[in-house]
Amino acid sequence: MSTSRVLRAGTFSLRWEPWSVAVCAVLTGIALGAAVVVVGTGELPLSVTEVLAALTGQGDRATEFIVLNLRLPRAVTGLLAGIALGLSGAIFQSITRNPLGSPDLIGFTTGSATGALVQILVVGGGALAVAASSVLGAVLTALAVYLVAYRGGVHGYRLVLVGVAAAAMLESFNAYLITRAELREAYEAAFWLTGSLNGRSWQHAWPLAAAMVVLVPVALAFGRRLRMGELGDDAALALGVPVQRTRAALVVTGVGLVAVATAAVGPVPFVALAAPQLARRLTRRPGTQPVPSALMGAALLVFSDLVTLHLPIPLPVGVVTGVLGGVYLVWLLSSEGARGRA
Amino acid sequence: MKRVPPPVVSSPVAPPPARSAYLPGRFTALCLLGAMLLLTVLASIVIGAKHIPPGQALAAVLAPDGSENALIVQQLRLPRTLLGVGVGAALGLAGALMQALTRNPLAEPGLLGVNGGAAVAVVTVIALFRVDDVLVYVWAAFLGAAGAAALVYAVGTRGRSGATPARLVLAGAGINAVFSSLTAGLMLLSPRSFGGFRFWQVGSLSGRDLEVFLRIGPFLLAGTVLALLLARPLNALALGEDTGRALGARPGRTRALGALAVVVLCGAATAAVGPIMFLGLAVPFTVRALAGPDQRRVLPYSLLLAPVLLLWADILGRVVAAPGELETGLVTAFLGAPLLALMVRRGRVPQL
Numbered sequence: 001m002s003t004s005r006v007l008r009a010g011t012f013s014l015r016w017e018p019w020s021v022a023v024c025a026v027l028t029g030i031a032l033g034a035a036v037v038v039v040g041t042g043e044l045p046l047s048v049t050e051v052l053a054a055l056t057g058q059g060d061r062a063t064e065f066i067v068l069n070l071r072l073p074r075a076v077t078g079l080l081a082g083i084a085l086g087l088s089g090a091i092f093q094s095i096t097r098n099p100l101g102s103p104d105l106i107g108f109t110t111g112s113a114t115g116a117l118v119q120i121l122v123v124g125g126g127a128l129a130v131a132a133s134s135v136l137g138a139v140l141t142a143l144a145v146y147l148v149a150y151r152g153g154v155h156g157y158r159l160v161l162v163g164v165a166a167a168a169m170l171e172s173f174n175a176y177l178i179t180r181a182e183l184r185e186a187y188e189a190a191f192w193l194t195g196s197l198n199g200r201s202w203q204h205a206w207p208l209a210a211a212m213v214v215l216v217p218v219a220l221a222f223g224r225r226l227r228m229g230e231l232g233d234d235a236a237l238a239l240g241v242p243v244q245r246t247r248a249a250l251v252v253t254g255v256g257l258v259a260v261a262t263a264a265v266g267p268v269p270f271v272a273l274a275a276p277q278l279a280r281r282l283t284r285r286p287g288t289q290p291v292p293s294a295l296m297g298a299a300l301l302v303f304s305d306l307v308t309l310h311l312p313i314p315l316p317v318g319v320v321t322g323v324l325g326g327v328y329l330v331w332l333l334s335s336e337g338a339r340g341r342a
Numbered sequence: 343m344k345r346v347p348p349p350v351v352s353s354p355v356a357p358p359p360a361r362s363a364y365l366p367g368r369f370t371a372l373c374l375l376g377a378m379l380l381l382t383v384l385a386s387i388v389i390g391a392k393h394i395p396p397g398q399a400l401a402a403v404l405a406p407d408g409s410e411n412a413l414i415v416q417q418l419r420l421p422r423t424l425l426g427v428g429v430g431a432a433l434g435l436a437g438a439l440m441q442a443l444t445r446n447p448l449a450e451p452g453l454l455g456v457n458g459g460a461a462v463a464v465v466t467v468i469a470l471f472r473v474d475d476v477l478v479y480v481w482a483a484f485l486g487a488a489g490a491a492a493l494v495y496a497v498g499t500r501g502r503s504g505a506t507p508a509r510l511v512l513a514g515a516g517i518n519a520v521f522s523s524l525t526a527g528l529m530l531l532s533p534r535s536f537g538g539f540r541f542w543q544v545g546s547l548s549g550r551d552l553e554v555f556l557r558i559g560p561f562l563l564a565g566t567v568l569a570l571l572l573a574r575p576l577n578a579l580a581l582g583e584d585t586g587r588a589l590g591a592r593p594g595r596t597r598a599l600g601a602l603a604v605v606v607l608c609g610a611a612t613a614a615v616g617p618i619m620f621l622g623l624a625v626p627f628t629v630r631a632l633a634g635p636d637q638r639r640v641l642p643y644s645l646l647l648a649p650v651l652l653l654w655a656d657i658l659g660r661v662v663a664a665p666g667e668l669e670t671g672l673v674t675a676f677l678g679a680p681l682l683a684l685m686v687r688r689g690r691v692p693q694l
Binding site for chain 2: 098099100101105148149151158160161162164165166168169171172173175176178179183184186187190191194269270273274277313315316318319320321322323325326327329330333334
């Protein structure tokens with residue numbers, strides 16, 4: 001357990017923990033470093049210095065074109081989607097006080113996948129239409145879940161159970177759509193369902209960035225209340241947290257984050273579940289850690305993307321996030337067990 | 343975890359009496375559920391693309407006379423119904439066990455890595471060895487499920503603290519993610535294997551003959567007996583690690599045996615019909631909401647209620663889309679999910 005320090009300037013004070021800050025710095029380093037290498041990878045390999053020169057406007061024109069127009073959008077989309085997934089995972093796991101309460105398992109990711117599948121298999125349409133209907137799917141699912149779970153306020157536990165029910169329905173509906181479609185179309189849909197960063201352009205990155213400029217500050221502003229909410233509704237109320245209003249705001253923010261991330265990269269599995277858990281274990285602090293979770297999400301997603309680029313066969317990034325995240329989580333758990341901590 | 347606060351809106355109905363006052367006895371409840379199951383079995387044999395009168399159906403089961411109806415019953419309806427009873431019971435029981443072991447009401451048998459392991463084994467068989475024989479799938483899925491569950495358990499129990507519920511859940515989620523990603527990767531490698539696998543992954547009772555049921559029958563029986571024997575130790579475990587130990591329970595042994603039972607039950611069920619999700623989550627949940635947390639009720643009631651739900655889902659799937667049919671796994675989710683949501687909304691949220 002690390003000691004915390006306090007920074008004071010007049011009436012302003014900020015409590016910070018050196019260890020958590022160090023973890024955040026390392027995670028940021030991994031995410032950005034992986035992003036730079038991703039940008040350097042491709043048919044024309046570029047060295048790190050070449051990439052950095054192009055990014056700062058000091059490279060030659062051809063390199064600059066490749067970096068800024070072709071490869072940077074992929075890295076930026078990956079970073080942003082990773083942050084969004086990690087943060088929304090932290091929000092939902094905190095609200096439901098259950099690691100299984102992450103948006104992948106309580107229907108929001110599944111709902112956005114259903115939206116996209118209907119667009120791909122039934123209506124047909126381009127990337128933008130698919131993204132729009134996946135946002136719509138997530139929002140409609142969240143709305144339905146929230147309304148069914150609402151009874152004079154929403155309790156986290158009720159929310160997550162209704163969400164699990166919705167997820168089960170939507171998941172089997174997705175599988176049904178896939179069995180009924182023509183093989184080639186179904187294959188394309190299955191590829192999308194795994195989550196992929198292939199061929200992402202600024203068209204994907206800009207809407208994502210715009211949405212996150214609004215959503216991330218809101219999520220972080222509520223971050224402190226998040227931890228008080230984990231004490232239980234009554235304790236949080238006593239500490240002056242308007243529980244229901246906070247929860248409603250957080251649900252909206254979290255759904256928004258998941259929806260835009262899924263629209264951009266598809267339902268990448270496991271990042272939202274694993275990032276908060278990994279962050280919590282690395283920072284060695286109790287409770288939810290919004291900022292480390294977000295950075296962890298970005299590091300996990302972009303590093304996985306780097307791995308997919310070096311695989312001999314083209315596989316979507318979702319395949320790698322599951323394997324990497326899962327193995328890492330299992331390794332952390334078992335080394336913790338060997339030290340005798342639970 | 344905190345209890346759900348009582349509803350803010352005052353209810354016009356008087357508060358229900360204390361639980362024990364209106365709970366039927368265990369024997370009565372078991373008889374009721376048993377009767378429900380029998381009726382369901384009969385319905386499953388009678389109802390279908392071709393209606394067969396109950397009398398003829400019974401005759402066809404007891405003394406087949408080679409008529410067309412008898413053949414339908416013998417070859418199609420009976421194996422399917424038996425499989426539904428066995429698989430449903432196994433999934434309901436395994437779900438109840440899993441939720442008791444992890445003390446997490448969201449836990450379902452799939453979390454122990456069973457579905458993920460089974461899927462990865464089946465997709466490997468399809469992709470690498472180009473087999474499409476249901477019996478081969480059964481063995482592959484069973485081995486995959488057992489291997490995955492052993493891995494989850496080994497990780498979850500490492501260290502002095504043993505298998506705390508939270509670690510078991512996280513280890514399960516992690517390993518399941520690894521396996522389902524591998525499955526997705528293998529599946530996307532070749533459109534051919536994808537073509538076969540997309541049907542397996544919905545889960546269906548159709549197209550399995552009596553042979554499949556006979557192969558998994560012994561496993562289902564052994565798992566059921568083991569699970570039912572664990573009811574008392576699980577009750578002690580529900581009080582918490584230390585209290586349980588003080589009362590003479592052996593948490594480590596109970597967890598290990600419980601996990602073994604889950605693997606045997608759920609591995610066999612998934613092997614036979616593919617991953618049928620949600621039954622293992624919804625049924626024990628419903629049972630706990632109605633009958634309270636005593637495992638001596640929860641386990642046997644789940645055992646009897648789950649096949650009722652599964653068979654009705656199967657019947658509905660046959661009737662709704664006749665002359666084709668909807669996969670059982672699909673209908674199960676569409677029947678079970680609203681039920682669960684309704685129970686949660688009515689405020690019956692039992693804690694573990």
